[in-house]
Amino acid sequence: MNKRLLWLLFSILFMAGCSVLSSTDPEFSRENYDSWYDKGEYQKALNHVNERLETYPEDALLWNEKGYILISMEQYNEALQPLEKAIELNAELDSAYNNKALAYNETGEYEQAIVAAQKAIDLSEEEPEQFINMGNALSFLERDEKALEYFNKALAIDANAPYAQYGKGVSLYFLGKYEEGIPYFENYLHSYPNDIDALWYLVYSYDTLGDYMETIPYLNQIIDNQKENPINTVDYKGLMLTYAGELEEATTIYDGIIEQYPNEAIGYYGKGVLQIQQGQTDNGLQSLEQAVALDNSLKETAYNDPLLSSVYNDELFKRIVE
Structure with missing residues (x-):
């Protein structure tokens, strides 16, 4: 994305x-x-x-x-x-x-x-x-330092201007100042609590900072407000729970995906990663094999997935990703 x-x-x-100028039209x-x-x-x-x-x-x-x-x-x-x-x-x-x-x-x-x-x-x-x-305009041109100056000027006029809050958060995000940007997205959400884009910026920010559990409330909110199929967002939630070490809750997430979407590879891939994390290597590799059978592009994902580093040298894993 x-x-x-x-x-x-x-x-x-x-x-x-x-504008303080008046109209010549008396009905304006x-x-x-x-x-x-x-x-x-x-x-x-x-x-x-x-x-x-x-x-x-x-x-x-x-x-x-x-x-x-x-x-x-x-x-x-x-x-x-x-x-x-x-x-x-x-x-x-x-x-x-x-x-x-x-x-x-x-x-x-x-x-x-x-x-x-x-x-x-x-x-x-x-x-x-x-x-x-x-x-x-400056943000679109990726001139984020300069864009930040103008969002700051807007906030100096109106400290609660929602779109200035959002714009400043965006500028700080693309300047790599994720922690600084988070309060501005959160302030913006006071005015527009279900804005999907702002919620995603918070998810990405906390993910980048390694604060994985902080992403969960925002991911839940995105899932609740997504009109289209939320399977990818649910998968993201499962991944964040996995990184946070909440493996039991993550397992529930992926079991739910498999039950609801039995022909989607994403559920089997996530469950395979979890099983390997839990020491169930054989079961995990079988789940990964099933995922790759459904979606061949997951070979490359698995090959580069740090969560699978413990099985990089396993012969079955090598056959799965070859």
Whole structure:
């Protein structure tokens, strides 16, 4: 899994930077739009703004709103034209630049996102969003030290900004500062407790630190919230329990996988590792042989698995992985 790609999912959730500029449209109402956003009624919001633009085609805030609605509808390329129109009508509209940065992050045009975010920052340093969008772009470009600076700036404005917390955690993770990053992911989860990506970052962090039992609550939460088949996550849980020396609980995990998925190699492989760890070498090698028969790619996994080092010289093991 490319863990950096998990970060992409969050940029569509940022609210546009606020502007003190007023609309020429007397019916323009942020409260109306916010209500539609909360309900996910984006098409209704888009229809309304299009109707108002027929009467007020020179209203920069209406064009900016249209761009943001299209971003909310995940139509990122389409959002750029109305945002450009908003800027053409009012070059001081900081939220339009911020929304451009958001759209460019989603289309993978990170250098353009940096330019737009910097313009938003130049116009206003009072909101955290433009610093978060800048941090996003830099994070995608793997410029993690620099990204961290901008997430810190966002947190200096709002210490509880969830996406700044998340962004800082991501930057610290890719800088190898796993222990430092953990509190930021945990703080983010106070706002979004079931976010799968943040939960995985915590799992990976604790796994890398060797705190295997610390991964278990997060893995349980992921399993509870996964809509698709959670077998790989359950296997990860079994592996963490094995590393932690909780072999009885791990055995229960793999017996459950085998019972539920009798034709999946992963259960037999995990059980084989456990049996060998428990000194049941013959049974363990038989389970490994069954796993490889179901999935030939597990030969390489077994050959390089440190948990199987005690049987590297066993003749049956050599035949299994040859």
